[in-house]
Amino acid sequence: MFWIYPILASAYYSFTDFNGVQDPVWVGAQNYTTLFVQDSDFRLAVYNTLYFAVVSIPLAIVVSFGLAMLLNAKIRFQTVYRTIYFLPTLVPEVALALVWVYLFTPGSGLINVPFDWIGVRGPCWLSCPAWSRPTIVLLALWIIGQQVILYLAGLQDVPQDLYDAADVDGAGFWRKFRNVTVPMMTPVVFFHLVTSVIGALQFFTVPYIMTGGTGFPGGTLLFYSIYLYKQAFQRFNMGYASAMAWLLFAVALLITLVIFRTSRRWVFYGGADLS
Amino acid sequence: MAVETQKAVQTQPLVSRRPWLSSKRVRNTVRSILTHAALIPAALIFMLPFLWMLSTSLKTDAQLYTYPPVWIPNPINWMNYPNTVTYITFFLYMRNTVIIAASATLGALISCSLVAYSLARIPWPGRHVLFIITVATLMLPFQVTLIPLFLVFKNLGWVGDFRPLIVPHFFGSGLYIFLLRQFFMTLPIELSEAARIDGASEFRIYWSIILPLAKAALATVAIFEFIARWRDYLGPLIYLNNQKLYVLSLGLYEYSSQYGREWGLLMAASVLITLPIILLFFFLQKIFVQGIALTGIKG
Numbered sequence: 080m081f082w083i084y085p086i087l088a089s090a091y092y093s094f095t096d097f098n099g100v101q102d103p104v105w106v107g108a109q110n111y112t113t114l115f116v117q118d119s120d121f122r123l124a125v126y127n128t129l130y131f132a133v134v135s136i137p138l139a140i141v142v143s144f145g146l147a148m149l150l151n152a153k154i155r156f157q158t159v160y161r162t163i164y165f166l167p168t169l170v171p172e173v174a175l176a177l178v179w180v181y182l183f184t185p186g187s188g189l190i191n192v193p194f195d196w197i198g199v200r201g202p203c204w205l206s207c208p209a210w211s212r213p214t215i216v217l218l219a220l221w222i223i224g225q226q227v228i229l230y231l232a233g234l235q236d237v238p239q240d241l242y243d244a245a246d247v248d249g250a251g252f253w254r255k256f257r258n259v260t261v262p263m264m265t266p267v268v269f270f271h272l273v274t275s276v277i278g279a280l281q282f283f284t285v286p287y288i289m290t291g292g293t294g295f296p297g298g299t300l301l302f303y304s305i306y307l308y309k310q311a312f313q314r315f316n317m318g319y320a321s322a323m324a325w326l327l328f329a330v331a332l333l334i335t336l337v338i339f340r341t342s343r344r345w346v347f348y349g350g351a352d353l354s
Numbered sequence: 355m356a357v358e359t360q361k362a363v364q365t366q367p368l369v370s371r372r373p374w375l376s377s378k379r380v381r382n383t384v385r386s387i388l389t390h391a392a393l394i395p396a397a398l399i400f401m402l403p404f405l406w407m408l409s410t411s412l413k414t415d416a417q418l419y420t421y422p423p424v425w426i427p428n429p430i431n432w433m434n435y436p437n438t439v440t441y442i443t444f445f446l447y448m449r450n451t452v453i454i455a456a457s458a459t460l461g462a463l464i465s466c467s468l469v470a471y472s473l474a475r476i477p478w479p480g481r482h483v484l485f486i487i488t489v490a491t492l493m494l495p496f497q498v499t500l501i502p503l504f505l506v507f508k509n510l511g512w513v514g515d516f517r518p519l520i521v522p523h524f525f526g527s528g529l530y531i532f533l534l535r536q537f538f539m540t541l542p543i544e545l546s547e548a549a550r551i552d553g554a555s556e557f558r559i560y561w562s563i564i565l566p567l568a569k570a571a572l573a574t575v576a577i578f579e580f581i582a583r584w585r586d587y588l589g590p591l592i593y594l595n596n597q598k599l600y601v602l603s604l605g606l607y608e609y610s611s612q613y614g615r616e617w618g619l620l621m622a623a624s625v626l627i628t629l630p631i632i633l634l635f636f637f638l639q640k641i642f643v644q645g646i647a648l649t650g651i652k653g
Contacts, residue, residue, distance in 0.1 A: 086494070088502035099505065146396065152389045161643075162636045163397045166404050169631045171585045173606045174624030178403045181410070181617065189406065192422045221403065225578075232643050274492070281495055284587045307497050312592060317501050324497040335493050 092321035099317045110322035121323070123298050124306040127212065131302070132279035135216045139275060140268060143223045147230030148260075161231075168224030176288035179218050180205065205289065208297035215286060215300060226271055233267035234260070262347045269338070269346045276334050280327060283308070303327060404628070411435070411622035418617050434622040441619050444626070446598065447605040454519050454590075454601060455583035461524035462579045463572060469526050470534035471560045475546055485535065491528040496588075504592060518593040519586075523579070530575045537571040538564060573641045581631055602627050 093110060095103035114121050150161055167175060182188045183204040191201030204214045237260065245255045283304040290300045292309060303323070311320035405425075410418070411434050413427040439445060472478070473485050507518040541564065549559045565572070587603045594600055606627075609620035635642070 085499035085502035085506070088505070089498050092501060099501075099508075149389055149393050149396075152386070154386050154389050154393075158636065158639060160393055160397055161639050162632065164400050165635055165639070166400055166632065169581065169585075169635055170404060170407070170628045171587075171603050171606070171624065173587055173603045174407065174620075174627065175403060177606070177615075177620065178407050178410075178624070182403070182406055189423050195422065221400065228643060235643065277493060277495060281497070288587075304497060308588075311501055317505075320497075321501055324495065324500065327495045328498045331493055331495055 089321045089324055092318050093325045094322075095318040097318035097321075098315040100315075103318060106318070110319050111326075113319070114322060114326070120298070120301065120306060124301050124303045127299060127301055128280060128282070128303040130212055131216060131219070131282060132276065134213070135219050136272065136275050136279060138216065138220060139223050139226060140271060142220055143226040143271070144230050144264070144268070146223075146227045147234055150227065150231055151234045161228075164227055165224035167221040172222075172284040173288050175222070176285045179285075180289050183214060183218075206296060208299045211296055211299045215289075218285065219282070226275075229271060230264070230267055233264050237263045265346045269342055273335055273338055276338070277331055280304075280331055407621045407624050407628075410617055411625050413618050415618065431618065434618040435626070438619040438622040438626070441616070442605045442608045442623070443598075444602075444605065444623060447600050447602045448627075450516070450599055451584060451601040451603075454516055455580050457516075457520045458523040458583045459576050459579045461520060462527055462530055463576055465524050465526040466530035466575060467534055467565065467568070467572065468560070470531050470538055471564060473531070474535045474538035475543075475559075475564065476556060488526075488528050488531050492532070500592075507593065513593055514595050515599060519583075519589050527579075530579070533575060534568070534571055537568055541567055570641050570644050573638065577634070577638055577642055580634075584627075584631055 092103060094105060094107060096106045096109075097103035146164060150157065150164070154160075170178075183190050185191050185201060185203050185206060188204075190204060194201030202210050204210050241259045241263070242255060245259055250258070281304055282302050286300045286302050287305050287308070290305075292305055292313075293301075307320050307323045307327075310316045310323065409425050409427065412430045412432065413434075414431045417424070417427050417431070469488075473481050473488075503518070503522070504513070507513050510517075512518050512521075545563055545567075546559050549563055554562075585603065586601075590601045590604050594604065602623075606620060606623060609616040609623070
């Protein structure tokens with residue numbers, strides 16, 4: 080019940096002109112046509128958000144899986160390492176975003192110091208349109224602590240018997256990884272993929288703080304959620320923002336459905352039979 | 355045959371291609387050194403933002419803009435810490451944050467465990483449909499419900515205080531219901547049956563049998579939720595407009611003005627905000643990993 084009312088209400092608002100105070104006025108599909116036909120900021124926000132999702136999600140999967148493999152090894156200081164990898168995830172996003180701005184400002188930030196050592200002019204990172212998109216993808220990789228934990232938990236769930244059996248067959252590290260670890264971990268990758276699509280489409284706080292909501296430089300950091308927030312709570316175009324929200328929902332649903340459809344081919348639910 | 359092989363190994367250990375790898379112990383040592391060699395640089399990268407926060411929090415304004423930047427300021431300026439808690443009303447904001455985070459966590463624990471219990475342990479028609487709907491809400495971008503919820507709370511007259519930030523969490527959350535339901539499913543059904551024969555009510559079974567067995571899973575949900583609320587920015591940004599009720603994440607904004615940022619004070623405050631959850635995580639991370647492993651993401 081707590082979900083159904085807001086969903087229906089937002090669907091209704093998306094067909095109205097509504098500022099949150101006066102009664103909504105029915106305008107038909109006008110919000111949607113404006114979005115597609117006229118609004119260049121909207122197109123920019125869509126492009127930025129898709130770029131972020133497409134580049135950052137595969138990277139996040141590889142990096143967090145890899146880190147979890149390393150963290151699962153029986154080594155000393157395991158607790159310390161795990162806490163360290165989780166560290167950026169624990170720092171409030173507001174503080175984190177500001178530290179990043181500080182670190183990645185060419186001229187005063189730490190980031191270009193290694194480039195100075197070798198005498199090369201470092202990239203301009205967050206302060207120019209050419210580099211800002213890749214930079215924010217890189218920054219987002221810092222906050223994958225929760226995903227690492229998820230993979231770690233998944234790795235601990237892989238039955239030891241399977242590795243023992245592989246050992247008996249004389250399988251090396253690589254073959255064990257390919258034929259035991261990866262198939263057993265596909266459900267976790269699947270879960271991660273689905274949740275991170277939603278997560279990437281909702282990316283808000285970090286770029287909002289970094290740019291003060293402006294999408295600087297050159298609009299390259301204007302993300303969908305930021306634009307939606309601005310429309311709803313700064314310009315009070317709540318009907319328009321609801322239309323944006325519904326489009327986002329439709330796209331998220333579509334992507335999720337595609338992932339679910341293809342999942343039958345690559346996700347392996349073996350737990351029940353093997354344990 | 356076996357004897358021969360053994361003999362060959364004993365007399366000709368150098369036949370092995372990599373004799374220094376031959377003993378299992380050596381191999382394990384090499385492996386652990388390699389693991390550390392990969393983990394340490396990565397750990398440094400992951401610590402960088404926090405270390406830089408720490409370093410900056412100990413600098414005076416004059417030390418901030420030296421280039422190349424220095425890691426350990428000389429002299430160390432401890433004054434940012436006592437100054438930062440008075441520059442903004444730090445302890446008031448902290449109190450507000452704790453109230454919101456603790457109440458929301460309590461709400462999530464109660465509501466999600468009850469719903470998960472009924473979905474996992476009580477056979478009633480339609481529960482599968484409800485479970486699918488619950489999981490589907492995970493796919494729902496928060497933007498869809500953002501505006502209607504805001505208007506609902508506005509009509510209720512709740513905007514401007516803590517209620518919009520706490521009450522929704524008493525209505526459950528898809529992710530936690532999912533995790534807890536998966537865990538409750540793994541507990542043997544005989545436990546409930548035996549208790550039912552003894553005449554225990556459903557609530558009694560939930561409260562005195564299932565919950566005590568689910569401590570790790572509950573702890574995981576509690577930590578997830580507490581950290582999420584502790585760091586939340588968008589919620590307070592939308593719903594709080596009275597400065598006396600601000601939370602820490604909003605308070606951090608007060609270090610910025612049109613004249614620039616008080617970096618030293620800002621970073622000192624950030625360190626103070628982060629430290630409690632680092633400690634929380636450090637001591638609870640084992641339960642955390644176990645909790646997730648037990649709840650079985652894997653379906």
